Amino acid sequence: MTDSPGLERGYRRLLACYPRAFRREHAEEVLAVLMASAPDGQKRPRLAESADVFWSALKMRLRGPGPASENRPWADALALFSLVAPLFLLLVDILNVAWPYRLQLGTRNSFFAQAFGPHPEIGGLPLLSVHIFTITVAAEVLLAVLVLLGLRWAALAALVGTAGYWAAAGQSIPWIPYPLQLLTTGVFIVEAAALVASPGPRRGRQLVNWRVAVMLAVAAAAVYVSTFRYDMSTFPGRLVAWQPSAATFYLAGSVVLAVAVVILAVVWKLTPYLLLLLAAMFWPYAIQLAFVLTGGTTDLLGNPTPRHLVALYLPPVLFACWVLLTAVAPHRSRLLPS
Amino acid sequence: MAQRAMQEATFLILTALATASQHGYGIITDVTQISGGRVRLRAGTLYTALDRLRSDELIAVDREEVVDNRLRRYYRLTPKGSQTLATEAARLQANAAVALTRLNASRPGLAGGGA
Numbered sequence: 001m002t003d004s005p006g007l008e009r010g011y012r013r014l015l016a017c018y019p020r021a022f023r024r025e026h027a028e029e030v031l032a033v034l035m036a037s038a039p040d041g042q043k044r045p046r047l048a049e050s051a052d053v054f055w056s057a058l059k060m061r062l063r064g065p066g067p068a069s070e071n072r073p074w075a076d077a078l079a080l081f082s083l084v085a086p087l088f089l090l091l092v093d094i095l096n097v098a099w100p101y102r103l104q105l106g107t108r109n110s111f112f113a114q115a116f117g118p119h120p121e122i123g124g125l126p127l128l129s130v131h132i133f134t135i136t137v138a139a140e141v142l143l144a145v146l147v148l149l150g151l152r153w154a155a156l157a158a159l160v161g162t163a164g165y166w167a168a169a170g171q172s173i174p175w176i177p178y179p180l181q182l183l184t185t186g187v188f189i190v191e192a193a194a195l196v197a198s199p200g201p202r203r204g205r206q207l208v209n210w211r212v213a214v215m216l217a218v219a220a221a222a223v224y225v226s227t228f229r230y231d232m233s234t235f236p237g238r239l240v241a242w243q244p245s246a247a248t249f250y251l252a253g254s255v256v257l258a259v260a261v262v263i264l265a266v267v268w269k270l271t272p273y274l275l276l277l278l279a280a281m282f283w284p285y286a287i288q289l290a291f292v293l294t295g296g297t298t299d300l301l302g303n304p305t306p307r308h309l310v311a312l313y314l315p316p317v318l319f320a321c322w323v324l325l326t327a328v329a330p331h332r333s334r335l336l337p338s
Numbered sequence: 339m340a341q342r343a344m345q346e347a348t349f350l351i352l353t354a355l356a357t358a359s360q361h362g363y364g365i366i367t368d369v370t371q372i373s374g375g376r377v378r379l380r381a382g383t384l385y386t387a388l389d390r391l392r393s394d395e396l397i398a399v400d401r402e403e404v405v406d407n408r409l410r411r412y413y414r415l416t417p418k419g420s421q422t423l424a425t426e427a428a429r430l431q432a433n434a435a436v437a438l439t440r441l442n443a444s445r446p447g448l449a450g451g452g453a
Binding site: 022026028029030031032033036037048049052054055056057 | 361362363366380381382383384385386389408409410411
C-alpha cells in the first residue's frame with residue numbers, strides 16, 4: 001500500500017472515465033481499493049491497471065443509463081416519450097395546417113408563377129387537399145388516441161402500418177414537406193423503440209404534466225418557425241424575394257424557442273433522458289436544416305444518396321437499437337461476471 | 339430457456355461474501371486466497387462485477403467505514419444471492435461428482451484423491 005500523492009492523482013484521472021453516476025457513488029471507494037492494491041513505491045498507475053479501469057468504465061458506459069427495468073428514471077423517460085411523441089407529432093402537423101403561409105412568387109418567374117399561381121402556399125391548408133397527408137394525419141390521430149388509451153401494442157401496430165403506408169404512398173407523391181417527413185420518421189423510429197422497451201404509455205400517462213406539455217408546445221413552435229427559414233432556402237421558396245431580415249428573424253426565432261425548450265427542461269428539472277430521446281427524434285430534421293443553412297443547395301431528401309440516408313437516419317436507428325438493447329440487457333447479462 | 343452458468347469470477351466473489359460482509363480490497367484478497375492465487379481481480383473488474391451483482395440483487399451494501407481517510411464500503415450476500423450461490427455450488431458439485439465417477443470407472447485410481 002502506498003500514499004503517493006502523484007499516484008492518487010493518476011488514479012483520480014483514471015476514475016474520470018467512469019459514468020458520472022458511478023463516480024458519484026463509488027469513486028472514493030474504488031480509489032481506496034486501487035491505493036490499497038498498489039505496492040510501496042509505485043508512483044503512477046500501471047498500464048494493466050489503467051487498461052482494466054478503462055475497460056470497466058467502457059462497459060459501464062456501453063451499458064448506458066442502465067437496463068430499463070432497473071433504472072427507473074430511464075424507464076420513466078421512455079414511457080413518457082412513448083406517450084408524448086405521437087402527440088407532439090400531431091401538434092406539429094396541425095400547426096403546419098392551421099397557420100398557412102403564402103409564398104409571394106409574383107411575376108419573378110413566369111413559368112413557376114403559372115405552375116404554382118402567384119400565391120402558392122407551402123405547408124398550410126393546401127396540405128388538407130392532399131390525399132396522402134389527410135390519411136397520414138388521420139393515422140397519427142389514431143396513434144395518439146391509442147397511446148392515450150395506454151394500448152402499447154395496438155399503438156405499435158398503428159405506427160408500423162402508418163410508416164408502411166407513408167413509404168408506399170410517398171413514392172408517388174413526393175412533395176409532402178420534407179420537415180414533416182423527417183420529423184415523422186424521427187418520431188416513428190424512436191417511438192417504436194420506446195413502445196417496446198418502456199413500461200408503456202400507460203405509465204407515461206401517470207408521469208405527464210403541464211410542464212412537459214408546455215415544453216413540447218414550445219418545441220413544436222420552434223419547429224414551425226424553423227420551417228419558414230428552411231423553406232426560404234429550398235425549392236420553391238428560393239424563388240421568392242424574401243426580405244433578408246425575415247431570414248434572420250425566422251432563424252433567430254427558432255433558435256430562441258429551441259433554447260427556451262432546454263431552459264424550461266432545466267428549470268423544471270425534467271429528466272435529461274427525455275431530452276436525449278427528443279434529440280434523437282429531432283436528428284433527421286436538424287441535420288437537414290443544418291445542411292440547408294450552411295449552404296447546401298439541395299435537400300438531402302430531394303435526391304438522396306446512401307450517404308445522405310446514413311447521415312439522416314443511421315444515428316436515430318442506432319439509438320433505437322440501443323434503447324431496445326437496454327430492455328433485453330437484464331436477461332442477456334444475468335449472472336455474467338465483470 | 340436454460341439459465342446461463344455462472345462464471346468463475348462471479349462465483350468466487352459471491353463465495354468471498356458467503357460468511358461475512360467484506361469491502362472491495364477484502365474481496366480481492368479473499369478471491370485470490372480462495373482460488374489459490376489463480377484468480378487475481380483488479381479494481382475495475384471487481385467494481386463492474388459488484389455493480390452488476392447489485393443490480394441483480396445478489397449482493398447489497400452492508401455498511402460503510404472510513405479507515406485512514408479512505409472509504410470502505412462493505413458488501414453482503416442477499417438471500418437471493420445466497421440461494422443463487424448455493425444452486426451454483428450444487429450444480430458444480432454434481433458436475434464434479436459425475437466427472438470423478440466416470441474417471442474412476444475408466445481409469446481406477448486416477449481420480450478420487452489419488453490415494
